[in-house]
Amino acid sequence: MKANSYQNQPDERGHFGPYGGRYVAETLMPLILEVEKAYNAAKEDPAFWAELEELQRDYVGRPSPLYFAKSATEELGGAKIYFKRDELNHTGAHKINHCLGQILVAKRMGKTRIICETGAGQHGVATATVCALFDLPCTVFMGATDIERQAPNVFRMKLLGAEVRAVDSGSGTLKDAMNEALRDWVTNVHDTFYLIGTVAGPHPFPQMVRDFQSIIGTELKEQMMEREGRLPDSLVACIGGGSNAMGLFHPFLNDADVQMYGVEAGGHGVDTDQHAASLNGGKPGVLHGMLSYFLQNDDGQITEAHSISAGLDYPGIGPEHAWLFDQKRVNYVSVTDQEALDAFQACTKLEGIIPALEPSHAFAHVMKLAPTLPKDHILVMNMCGRGDKDIFTVAEKLGVNIES
């Protein structure tokens, strides 16, 4: 059944259609209900938003610019391409948006210790940053494999005062880091707040993170009206857990003429077993406190995700995306590692902007889409992170030795 509105989810128990919910062990249940209560109270409190808005402006540098990508537009010869520049945020990605919001909620709850999981390290850096700002101890759970491939971000987190705990269990990537963070939270419920890094986990996290990220789409609406006097025709964003895409899409969900594209990490191809495309290559299941789409085998065992981008290397996706996928409101597509790598180089040369490998996936889809569209079609891509952290991975893929 088609929804009447795409913006009134989730229901009071955290369901987006059949997805979402709170699939957690009983130890966490009372705490999660407390987080929900605290968040609902914060939402109604003008002082909460005033503090958050001041930080967004003065600390993060919001609003992030809306940039007309002239060279890319000319090169691709179709749609008029804009970038929403969330890579210019303090810490270099959109993750800071939900970190500030969540740490203010944690403070309202009187929590004195913050934990988080991280894949690429962007969410870990953003969390360590807000913990430094508010002088709270921070423990970051990070897969041992990811620690190896994201050394600069590990060093950043340590400089910011965070303890980075290596997770060896499973495949030593983002999903395992999330398991370990949940185990820590179960053990330290009395003083700890789990600052989740995407629109995933048990209710209210998918909703709360989306609400804090929605500033991306809200700003864009205003900027676009000012610039072009109308709404954009298409929105494009990459998807791992889906936080930047949810933030871009949500304010536009009820604008029926706005097309949306969520770009999953296709790894070596969605028809192989080496990808991270949960919607196009997975099926509904339950993990990390939510019902959503996951990569898994017939026995319900979760399978490993693969992507060139550590930030997209997660075998699941936020439950609201699962619902929008079923509703067909958003087009979910995928691009391969190689396409993302090509797009990384193209964007860097065309626009002088080094994108992170995550939005390189979005730009790879823009490169396919834009030439098929008329020149008066306005397309906006969320440039959700900068690529400095990825130059080592890219150099290795290109066969260039930059370490010696």
Added chain:
Amino acid sequence: MSRIETVFANLDRPALITFIMAGDPDAQTSMDVLKSLPDAGADIIELGMPFTDPMADGPVIQLAGGRALNAGANMNQTLQMVRDFRTDNDTTPIVLMGYYNPVMQYGAEKFVNDAADAGVDGLIIVDLPPEEADETLKAAKAKGIDIIRLITPTTTNERLSKIIDGASGFLYYVSITGVTGAASADLNAIKPHIEEIKGQTDIPVAIGFGIKTPEDAKNMGELADAVVVGSSIVNTIAESRDISKVSDQVKGLAGALK
């Protein structure tokens, strides 16, 4: 009377509940261990359903699940273990314990039906709170399988009545805020919780998490109707792969409850 009710009705001492992971370290060894448990003194057996992402378990049970999966364990094999066990034991209750995703992929209703037909008496699904359990609970009620509910030190009084409402078989009190195999609980800290629960229901209460030695079992047994020992038994299986060592350990635990 169900097998679980019969156990509690016939005992004048706390029951010993032992946990092993199905298929750990391989199908045959696991089956041999399972068959040896009742004679060694286990009153009820919890059989773990292996899962790749056991978020409420400590390293010992995580590794056990990994070993089982590497050896080819799956839900069909777990149910087959129960069928085989039932060919010569029709009294010792078996409770399957695990996470929801493998159950969901099997089909919640089909799983409950097949489990009941195999001879399973109860289910503990760690990440399926009462709020999300409607489908499973309905199927379980129809088949006479108990859904064993977890209660923890963080459970509020308001939630306690909700949990007791849908519970049957026994209630599983998680004695610590933490994962399986962690440090032992403080007896004095959990005593008032157990009394609160027992004040609200006649359903037997088992205490689990952090119970390792016969002495732990004895102490916890004074508070409750049953004690659950998991990680330390699983550890013995991992280290020795020797059924007689597992039996000796279980005998020691059972002896402490006499």
